[in-house]
Amino acid sequence: MSRKLAKEISWLLVTIALLTMFSPHTADALTITTTRKLVVLDPGHGGKDTGISSTTGILEKRIVLKLARMTSKLLSDQYRSLLTRTTDTDLSETDRATFANQNKADLFLSLHLHAGKNKGFFFYFDTPDNTPATNETTWKTQGLIHRDKNRQTAELFAKNSQTRNKKVKTHFAPAPVISLEGLQMTAILTEPFTITDIPGTAAEQDAFLAPYAKTLARCIETYFENKF
Template sequence: MFLRNKPRLIINIHAIIIIIMFGVVFTTDRSNGETFSKDKKIVVLDPGHGGHDNGARGPEGIMEKTVTLSLARRIVAELEDGYKVVLTRTDDYGMKIFERTAAANHLKADLFISLHTGGSFLHKTSGISIFYFDEMSSADQEKRPALSKPDKNIPAPIAWHTIQIKHKKTSRAFAETIREHLEDQTGSLKRPVQTAPLMVLEGADMPAVLIEIGYLTNPAEEKKLIDPDYLSELAKDIRNGIIDFFNKDPGA
């Protein structure tokens, strides 16, 4: 996961460039030139990391970038009959964070899901976590004092970084729906749905969540995350959560 930490102007310029670039490259290279109509919902899956960016690494050497792509491919297989499903990356190559979000915006996607694993120096840390965007993390919000009036000395964020805010309520609803389905099947959810200022979510102009599917640095969870049957079950749970979400909110 990556928290927001780049200069806003640079990100804004890069975002404009990458949206133009994806108009030429993304639809031909990663979706075979297909132009998506809106007769079906469009779901963009973002397998975290890739290329030189391995992400977390398990005790046995399993890499996060490999696990996330494997799961993403399984989710595609579960959804492709009823939805238009696009991967931000289809193989082991790197992508900048804002490229992933720009791809979803270019396609006018209905959902954006970034897939990751957790990593910790404490090997006993375990469980699934689901995040949606907020400018403050859940922990920071608990510490924040109540303000009766907004601070006029704090400049308003530029437009690129306010896009996801308008989807905050729907993103939270989607995160809760996914949590319900993952919790029923895995029993490993030990933390509630959380907020965080995640860069990969903040520019998404649609409901968006980031799912950490377990801690790769935990030896027991590493074994599960390389088990094809376990990943297939996770894919089905996420599929069911997506279907349930759209059934609850057809206009999403």
């Protein structure tokens, strides 16, 4: 580092210190943003990875992105939300986990679709052989450390979704979901409805997705209110 640069940096630090001391509003704003709970919504797939598709050409990657955007907008101002992707981009499972971990999310919700009938699924991470979680585990088994909380959260989401939409039978279950394995916070993956029911036009899709987005937003709020 050159001397000139070092001098400039130290002036910058003095300026920041002074600004912090004499602007209580800045400090208040910082406090508010850091204490509001954060949910990371993860629209699955993206880019070349389209996910599943319907016979009419509807792609999972597009629908889950729409659903994530709608859910995020419906969350109360008390909570913050971030999306792992906001466009049609390719994203690895590690990228998604790293994003949530680095942002210190309080809850991670991965959004996918299935091709069954009248069912809503809520999965939490577990290995097929129920390997017990230990402190020595690699980052890939972080999900096991949170297993009990994740199971309770999947159950909470499934039960609340069932109450809100009687037509869809909801289930919660353990699964070795790769996209949930490296997460350092409560994390679940949902497939709230089937791709075969999704209508064709954008307006019809919005109308179809709205109640699901509302249910997911209310589930997220209930999760935070329960202080899990």
